[in-house]
Amino acid sequence: GENVxxxxxxxxxxxxxxxxIKCTYSDSASxxxxxxxxxLGKRPQLIIDIRSNVGEKKDQRIAVTLNKTAKHFSLHITExxxxxxxxxxxxxxxxxxxxxxxxxxxxxxx
Amino acid sequence: xxxxxxxxxxxxxxxxxxxxxxCDPISGxxxxxxxxxxxxxxxEFLIYFQGNSAPDKSGxxxxxxxxxxxxxSVSTLTIQRxxxxxxxxxxxxxxxxxxxxxxxxxxxxxxxxTVT
Numbered sequence: 001g002e003n004v005x006x007x008x009x010x011x012x013x014x015x016x017x018x019x020x021i022k023c024t025y026s027d028s029a030s031x032x033x034x035x036x037x038x039x040l041g042k043r044p045q046l047i048i049d050i051r052s053n054v055g056e057k058k059d060q061r062i063a064v065t066l067n068k069t070a071k072h073f074s075l076h077i078t079e080x081x082x083x084x085x086x087x088x089x090x091x092x093x094x095x096x097x098x099x100x101x102x103x104x105x106x107x108x109x110x
Numbered sequence: 111x112x113x114x115x116x117x118x119x120x121x122x123x124x125x126x127x128x129x130x131x132x133c134d135p136i137s138g139x140x141x142x143x144x145x146x147x148x149x150x151x152x153x154e155f156l157i158y159f160q161g162n163s164a165p166d167k168s169g170x171x172x173x174x175x176x177x178x179x180x181x182x183s184v185s186t187l188t189i190q191r192x193x194x195x196x197x198x199x200x201x202x203x204x205x206x207x208x209x210x211x212x213x214x215x216x217x218x219x220x221x222x223x224t225v226t
Contacts (some may be wrong), residue, residue, distance in 0.1 A: 029169075042219075043217040089153055100153040
């Protein structure tokens with residue numbers, strides 16, 4: 001089945017700086033890659049996703065890039081704000097159920 | 111509208127006892143997932159149901175774990191002879207169709223299980 005690796009496990013940035021989280025996947029048949037944000041004590045919520053027919057997708061301060069050849073994808077958050085502090089999970093699926101990386105704890109320091 | 115509902119929200123049980131965790135997905139959602147989240151850890155896939163198809167049980171960690179989904183709606187995750195390492199938050203998620211690429215997962219608030 002699919003295996004998703006995520007790095008780094010923790011990330012601290014100054015408010016206003018950019019944050020980048022990277023993931024790799026193993027199954028070349030995977031074609032859907034969502035990112036979920038989980039604030040402390042709350043449920044994970046989808047923030048952005050990308051399909052394998054595109055290389056990049058952007059939504060305001062958040063962007064995701066996908067390199068199918070290398071089987072990796074990344075989340076980019078620009079102009080970080082304290083409310084961006086949370087745990088972020090990347091996921092991958094295709095013909096198999098959606099599986100997630102182990103998460104990145106992002107701390108934005110004011 | 112109503113989201114994914116899980117019960118109980120918290121469960122404390124003694125080692126060796128059986129527990130049942132319940133998930134009510136969003137009405138009309140055909141796909142249902144169970145994940146486990148240990149303290150400070152990631153989302154570990156357990157089992158996936160899609161309509162009337164046989165479930166994908168490839169993530170269940172041992173034969174003490176089982177799950178059912180009755181009538182294509184409510185699901186119950188059962189853990190027999192609980193162990194301390196079973197302590198975690200168990201999250202249920204549903205989506206409107208089989209392909210999560212066409213419909214994102216909606217998560218419940220989870221059941222926090224503590225095995226003493």
